Amino acid sequence: MSVDNLSGLAEHNEEIVQDVLQIVEDASQIYKLPVEELKAKIKAAGADKANEQGMFYALNSVDMGAPKWTYVAARFYLNQLYTQASENRAYSRSLKYGSLYKLIQKLTEENVYSSKLLASYSEEEINELQRAIDPEKDKLFSYIGLFLLADRYLATDKKKNVYELPQERFMIIAMTLMMNENRVKRLELVKESYWALSNLYMTVATPTLSNSGKAFGQLSSCFIDTVDDSLDGIYLNNWDIARLSKDGGGIGIYFGKVRSLGSAIKDFEGNSSGILPWIRSINQTAVSVDQLGQRSGAVAVYYDVFGKDIMRFLDLKTNNGDDRNKAHDIFTGVTIPDLFMQTLEETDENGKSIGEWHVFCPYEVKKFMGWKDEHGNPLGLEDFYDEEGEDEKYFTEKYREAVANPLLPRKTYRAMDIMARIMISQLEKGVPYMFYRDEVNRQNANKHIAGRGRTSIFCSNLCTEITQNQSPTLIVEEYKDERGYNHIVRKPGDFVVCNLSSINLPKAVRANVLDRLIAIQVRMLDNVIDLNTIPVAQAQDTNQKYRAIGLGTFGWHHLLAIEGIYWESEEAVQRADELYEEIAYHTIKASMELAKEKGAYPVFEGSEWQTGEYFRRKGYDSPRHVELQEQIREHGLRNGYLMAVAPNSSTAKIGDSTDGIDPLYNVEYAEEKKNFKFKVTAPELDHVNYEYYRKARHELDQKWSIRQNAKRQRHIDQAISFNIYVRHDIKAKELLDIHKTAWKEKLKTTYYVRSTSQEEIEECEMCHS
Incomplete structure (x- = not known):
């Protein structure tokens, strides 16, 4: 809609005023909220500031006594979005939503949307999907929900101008995810996906929400890698996580196979610097390779409680000690076998914990114990877990064999001293996460890949909810081809x-x-x-x-x-x-x-x-x-x-x-992130459910x-x-x-x-x- 002339501007402003007054009327009728003071403020503000004045009034009125002001604030914010989108996309503001096909065309030209959308769907199909869009669903948003969606996820042009609206984001996600379905039923599946999203019955993950339909970025949330005990393995892992992090992926890394401080390198004793320098290097990658220009990379590193560097690992994020041994920007997790928890319960007659816990270098375990898999590859303690049966305590058996070997170097602690260090770090920094490795592997539905008693899952992801088979990627060959190009051949692990x-x-x-x-x-x-x-x-x-x-x-x-x-x-x-x-x-x-x-x-x-x-x-x-x-x-x-x-x-x-x-967190509190702070209340709060929130x-x-x-x-x-x-x-x-x-x-x-x-x-x- 053009507003270049005065009559167009007057008509435009009148639409805004009418919408604002309707929101106020709805607030009075639907939410039973007092609106006289709000009406007066809006009249004083005039058309240009009516939405903004109403929104701030509503936000400042949110409290336990009147939680529904958040929906009123959201309606005012929606009005702003409708106005900005209609101006940028040149359609009548009274429509609220303009042409979906033209939106896709425009943002494809700007290289914001992927060209695959227009290549996959005809104009007729897109127009049919537009008819399924229901602007009334926008009224389901609270203010903070709408703000987050608009601020972080709605597609804009390259100058950050508002183009895409909430229901269009949901439809674009649905179209993207159903793009390759059978054309006979594809539109119905798109509509079904839109039904699920627009009713807020579900949400998709942040990368899917943000990147669906876009010309950049990937759709998965997190990735987990296992680091091999080699210079190649360590540096290639760092390269891999840098590439994933730049596209917006969170990373989990298992470091339990890397040799400990003081271990041998090429049979030269005492030369290994342990895991800390490599974790610090990953920390620097996380800071340097940011996620789509929005935030630093996010990486969690996991290490075994039976690894020789455990105490140094537990001090990585604490405030005390030498800062050269810190990695403040990564997150940490400890993998814990049942045997360690059982050892914590060993006490003397006075109830004092006395259980001893031995920690080993994974490289030295392989060197001195000689355990092999069916292909002759060396195995360490990390490669075993305990099943339920007494005759299937694979990790416990191997751990006791290691303890009994007089040639195998180890450090010995009171198990409770290690646990105390874990808890001190948790109270100070919130981490390390706890990963109960035996239970994870016992419950693995795909343990057939490695076999019973053999560890398939070594750690979790950045948020501790993913447990899937994993294994390190290895370099197996390097050669030069007939063109003189050098090649590295990697045997892929489960990443x-x-x-x-x-x-x-x-x-x-x-x-x-x-x-x-x-x-x-x-x-x-x-x-x-x-x-x-x-x-x-x-x-x-x-x-x-x-x-x-x-x-x-x-x-x-x-x-x-x-x-x-x-x-x-x-x-x-x-x-x-x-x-x-x-x-x-x-x-x-x-x-x-x-x-x-x-x-x-x-x-x-x-x-x-x-x-x-x-x-x-x-x-x-x-x-x-x-x-x-x-x-x-x-x-x-x-x-x-x-x-x-x-x-x-x-x-x-x-x-x-x-x-x-x-x-x-509380019935009423301030929700605060980097660019906002709002007062919010428990969802759907009323005098009945207050008792269950309080x-x-x-x-x-x-x-x-x-x-x-x-x-x-x-x-x-x-x-x-x-x-x-x-x-x-x-x-x-x-x-x-x-x-x-x-x-x-x-x-x-x-x-x-x-x-x-x-x-x-x-x-x-x-x-x-």
Whole structure:
């Protein structure tokens, strides 16, 4: 719409005024809010400032007594977006949404959108999809949700001018993810995906939300690599993570195979500098190679509690000691076997912990112990884990063999001294994460790749919810071709990729749409695998090999509150059990249905999905589970890994709900990030559900949270981003008891330990699906 002449400007301003007055009227009628003062301020502001004045008035009015002002503020903000988009795209503002086809044309010309959209969809098809766009769905957003969506994810032109609107972002995502589907049913699948997104029944991961349809960036959230004990392995890992980080991927790295400080190099004793210099190098890569110009790279490094450099590793992020031995910008995680936790429980007659713990260099273990795999390759302690049976304690047996070998160098500590160092770092910096390696590998549905007792999963990702098979990539040959070009031949390892999406529990459960929603959600995730262009070849290969996805959830506390269930209750524990069993059933079924249509993942044969061991281990023996198991045996499963619960911070706010499985911070608080600070309240807060929100997260008994999560974990084939919330003055014995409880309840991982004294922890945006 042109506003160059005075009459056009007057008409334009009149539209704005009418919309603003309608919002005020709706606030009075729908939300029962007092609006007389607001009306007066708007009249005084005039057309140019009416939206802005209304928005700030509404934002400043949000509190426990009137939480619905957030939706009024969102409506004013929407009005601004509609105005700016209509001006930039030259259509009548009264339409709210202009031509989708012209939008795609324009942003394709600007090289913002990928040319694949126009190549894949005809103008007629795009026009049909435009008719499915429902502007009324914009009214579902709270202010903070709309602000985050507009600020971080809506496509603009190169000058950052507003072009794309919220429902168009959802439609572009749907079009992108269904691009390669059969044309006979493709438009219906696009509309079904749009239905799921526009109703806020689900969200996609940050990279998918941001990069779908774009000419740049990839769609997956996180990647996990295993570093080989060689100079080539270390530097090539650094190169790989730099390439992934620049496209917006969060990184998890396992460093437990790299030789420790003082070990031999080429038989020269005492020459190894250990893992710290290499981790510091990765820290510098994370800082130097930023993610799409928006933030520093995000990397988590994991190390074994039985590794010889463990104490130095635990001091990487603490404030004390020599800063030359620090890596302040990476995150840390410790992989812990059952035997270590059992050793913590060894006490004398006075109850003092006396258990000894020996730590070894992985290179020296291979050198002195002589363990080999079936191909003659040397094995270390990290290559074994304990199964359930007493005769299957593979790690424990190998650890005791190592301890008994008088030639094998080691350091010996009181196990409690190591645990104390872990807890000190957690209270100061929130990390290290805890990775219970035996439980992770016991529950691995694809352990057939390495075999029982042989470690397939060495660590998790940046947010501790991904647990998939991994192995190092090796250089096997270097040669010069006939042109004189030098080549390095790498034997690819399993380089993990996580593709995430999450169910908005309050909205989906209340609407009773879980079965319909999960069916389309799993298809969307599966399509990400084929659409993605990952710059690291072995990651691309692994993505296709396992076709792993991570369907998760957010809004758990929100759901409990609207269902009238106290967090600290048996009812909440039982609700977690039954709800996640239902989600798991529909997820497995959806993947089976996709396998019927498109085929099973390449290494399905021999997996616990194929043998039925997965169902037996979970106790899934109901008639519907028995039938599903038989269908999987016949048709296969499309995805080797299925479920993972990510933190869901940013996109949970877009969905107008609570983060992941976390309890709410408080009933009313200030939400603050780098470029905003808003007052927010618990979602859908009223005088009835206030009772179920009112206890702040640090006041809750963490053992109730652990018990809920244990029930949830039973049904999740991967892991869960599970934060522990404690007061800053917690006693060491109490925190230790929390960790022991988590281990005994068979949690696979725990994420941050968040104490009331910590500053805001910088988190990875990539997994906030």
